[in-house]
Amino acid sequence: MAETIFNSVPKHNYSEQEPTINPEEFRKVIHSRRSVRLFNGTPIPEEIMNECLDLALLAPNSSNLQPWEFYWVKSPDKKSELVKACLSQPAASTAAELIVCVARSKTWKQNANIMLDVFAKSNAKIPSSVIDYYKKIVPLAYTQGYFSILGTLKRLILSVRGLKTPTPRNPVSNSDMILWATKSCALATENLMLALRAFSFDSCPMEGFDANRIEKILDLPPDAHIVMVIGAGKRSPNGIYGPRIRFERNLFIKEV
Template identity: 75%
Template sequence: MSKNIFNTIPTKNYEEANPKINPEEFKKVVTSRRSVRVFTNTSIPENIMNECLDLALLAPNSSNLQPWEFYWVRSKDKKQELVKACLSQPAASTAAELIVCVARTNTWKQNAKKMLNLLESQGDKVPKTAIDYYKKIVPLAYTQGFLSIIGTIKKPILYIRGLKTPTPRNPVSNSDMVLWATKTCALAAENLMLALRAHSFDSCPMEGFDAQRVQKILNLPKDAYVVMVIGAGEKAPNGVYGPRIRFERSSFIKEV
């Protein structure tokens, strides 16, 4: 197999602490997380909200380009508007906090530049392949051009290349970029909800909202896409509407 940026193992090793984790505690966090529809009037301490948001930002993301934004809506007026935009559902109207999770399709440019500057500032501590990745591969992969013209040109080229060798075929359009950013944003949103549960608070990811109204309330740019609105707080006694339902495991877990 020929050597390239994707399959070359760096010669400079980086070591990081690997703490021992209690799997039962993690299992407790995951299994006790439910979509809570009604919250009590108990507030979430500011330091806990900030910690949970910081943990959200530790989620894995493509090329470390971090195409996400989280709007913690603290203004009383904006919060009331947001509740209405979320159809006034109890998960929004009773929530102690509302966080709007937003995917961005254009911020990869500035974040790639930040990554490149950071890597170059470390001199020979960083392998050349990492520098080349942000100089060459990232712009080639994510640039789509006006009306996806560049992406449209890339699509047949990648198809032909893929006939001979494994080739990443996406993103090749603006809609592909939306999907790319949304996947990453959703990973971080899950981090946020699990972090809240670890602090004994609950959450509800809402997809029932008027996206245009949310865009207007937050004055979001054109490349911003609202992935979900998360209501957070303490679960009320009637906060969960029923037992968790999951279909048979064999329908979703495939061994091949």
């Protein structure tokens, strides 16, 4: 097999010490994370909310291009408008905090440049293959052109190449880019919800909202795609509407 930027291991001297984790505590966080529909009005201390948002930003993401934004809506007026845009559902109207989780499909270029700037300022020796990745592969992969014209051309080239060798087939359109950004943003929103639970607070991810109204409330740019709105706070005794229901494991876990 020919060596490429994808299958080669760059030479580096970096290592991290692996911390010891208590799996039982992690299980408690996972099992106690529920979609809470009614909060009791207890405020979330600002330092905890900030730390939870910082932990969200540590989520894995595509090429470390971090195509996400989190709008912590603190203005009372905007928050009131946001509750209405979320259909005034209790998970929004009773939440101590509301965070709008947004995927950005066109920030990859500026974030790739930030990565290159980080490398330039680093005292470590950055492998040339890593520099090439951000200078060459990233623009090639994510540039779609006007009306996805370049993406359409890439689709044809990649389809032909894929006849002979394993080939990444996406993204090759603007809709692919939205999906690409959404996947990373969704990973970060899960981090956010688990972080809130670790601090003994709760959350509810909401997809029932008027996206057009939220875009206007937050003055979002054209490439912003609202993934979900997170309501956060302390659960009310009747805030969970029933026991957790999960279907049979063998419907979803496939050993092949």
